[in-house]
Amino acid sequence: MKKVLAILLIVCMSAMLLAGCGGKNAGGGDTIKIGVFEPSSGDNGAGGKQEVLGIQFAHSQVNTVEIGGKTYKIELQIVDNESSTDKAPSAAQTLVSGGCNLVLGSYGSGVSIAASDVFGKAGIPVIGISCTNPQVTLGNEHYFRICYLDPFQGTVLANYAVDEYSAKTAYILTKLGDDYSVGLGNYFKEAFESLGGTVVEETFPPDNSDFTAYLTNAVKANADVIFAPTSTEAASLIIEQAHAQGITMPLLAGDTWDSSVILDAAKGSDLTIAVSTFFDEGDESAAGSKFVKDFKAWLNANPDKKANNGGNDIVAAVSALGYDAYMLAIEAIKAAGSADSAAILKALPGTTYTGVTGDIAFDANGDAIRNVAFIKSVNTADGAWQFEAIQSVK
Numbered sequence: 001m002k003k004v005l006a007i008l009l010i011v012c013m014s015a016m017l018l019a020g021c022g023g024k025n026a027g028g029g030d031t032i033k034i035g036v037f038e039p040s041s042g043d044n045g046a047g048g049k050q051e052v053l054g055i056q057f058a059h060s061q062v063n064t065v066e067i068g069g070k071t072y073k074i075e076l077q078i079v080d081n082e083s084s085t086d087k088a089p090s091a092a093q094t095l096v097s098g099g100c101n102l103v104l105g106s107y108g109s110g111v112s113i114a115a116s117d118v119f120g121k122a123g124i125p126v127i128g129i130s131c132t133n134p135q136v137t138l139g140n141e142h143y144f145r146i147c148y149l150d151p152f153q154g155t156v157l158a159n160y161a162v163d164e165y166s167a168k169t170a171y172i173l174t175k176l177g178d179d180y181s182v183g184l185g186n187y188f189k190e191a192f193e194s195l196g197g198t199v200v201e202e203t204f205p206p207d208n209s210d211f212t213a214y215l216t217n218a219v220k221a222n223a224d225v226i227f228a229p230t231s232t233e234a235a236s237l238i239i240e241q242a243h244a245q246g247i248t249m250p251l252l253a254g255d256t257w258d259s260s261v262i263l264d265a266a267k268g269s270d271l272t273i274a275v276s277t278f279f280d281e282g283d284e285s286a287a288g289s290k291f292v293k294d295f296k297a298w299l300n301a302n303p304d305k306k307a308n309n310g311g312n313d314i315v316a317a318v319s320a321l322g323y324d325a326y327m328l329a330i331e332a333i334k335a336a337g338s339a340d341s342a343a344i345l346k347a348l349p350g351t352t353y354t355g356v357t358g359d360i361a362f363d364a365n366g367d368a369i370r371n372v373a374f375i376k377s378v379n380t381a382d383g384a385w386q387f388e389a390i391q392s393v394k
Contacts, residue, residue: 032333048107161197169199
């Protein structure tokens with residue numbers, strides 16, 4: 001397996017790295033540092049904050065780990081990658097220089113890809129949380145992730161468009177230069193066309209705020225659905241302008257739209273909006289329901305944390321994923337029996353964890369083995385999510 005082949009080389013390289021670069025217990029003394037590489041500003045700031053909340057909640061529950069009879073304190077070091085592929089490498093370097101033993105993140109595939117080499121050269125393992133583009137783990141030995149991938153997500157959504165809406169024509173709108181947006185759009189296109197559908201597609205430039213012409217083109221194309229895998233910032237504008245134009249066709253999107261931003265934008269409209277995601281707040285499993293109850297209590301006791309969740313206690317799927325990623329990291333440290341970054345990297349391929357989002361195990365490429373996604377829709381009357389289906393691929 002390719003994730004194992006380079007371990008020996010990485011271990012040897014790590015021995016030559018400075019302490020801040022992960023070769024030893026970079027945190028120093030009795031402390032292990034977990035870096036949190038997430039956006040708290042920019043296009044994906046809202047989602048990034050919610051992902052961080054899941055990590056922080058997990059840390060509030062488990063903030064020490066026993067290794068060889070010694071108790072190590074877990075410390076979080078959080079940086080803002082600003083949702084920017086230009087700023088991502090410097091944010092990653094901050095974590096490297098800060099002596100992080102391993103890193104979690106990021107919300108946003110583009111920033112994960114842009115920062116990957118910084119972590120790789122330092123010998124620091126990274127656990128991606130909701131970065132769904134295949135390029136994140138492809139061709140490297142240090143990046144893992146716990147979410148499903150865009151080829152799967154795109155196929156799930158294409159199947160849902162056909163199954164639920166009998167869609168024959170889909171209008172796809174993606175952001176130019178955005179790895180996540182363009183990638184997921186392409187995977188949806190491939191799957192939808194394989195099901196006999198017709199696709200009309202357009203891209204919009206960065207910093208675009210007027211989507212009226214694109215929505216008009218979707219109507220002119222007689223589309224049955226609009227698929228718009230965008231940031232929450234663009235999504236809120238699309239929703240508001242679609243409502244103003246009287247758009248009647250369903251709006252579909254991927255995991256980035258699973259946000260309170262979407263609920264706020266859609267409340268009071270007559271739009272149909274459905275998204276694929278990793279977790280549903282209404283999960284009735286023992287682990288899922290306990291997580292929701294405890295996370296809500298924690299949010300409501302922390303005004304600043306609640307503000308970062310959009311001012312409410314709605315549980316975003318990325319918060320559940322962030323929680324699982326942190327707990328998986330703790331399991332990897334235990335399996336390594338060491339705070340050493342190289343040892344943790346060596347242990348990660350075989351680390352498993354049953355989390356609130358399901359069973360987590362890695363394939364040979366370091367990707368999570370997932371085969372279902374949750375589909376949720378917006379109840380526009382009260383601005384809340386409602387469960388629709390657990391969707392797999394045909």
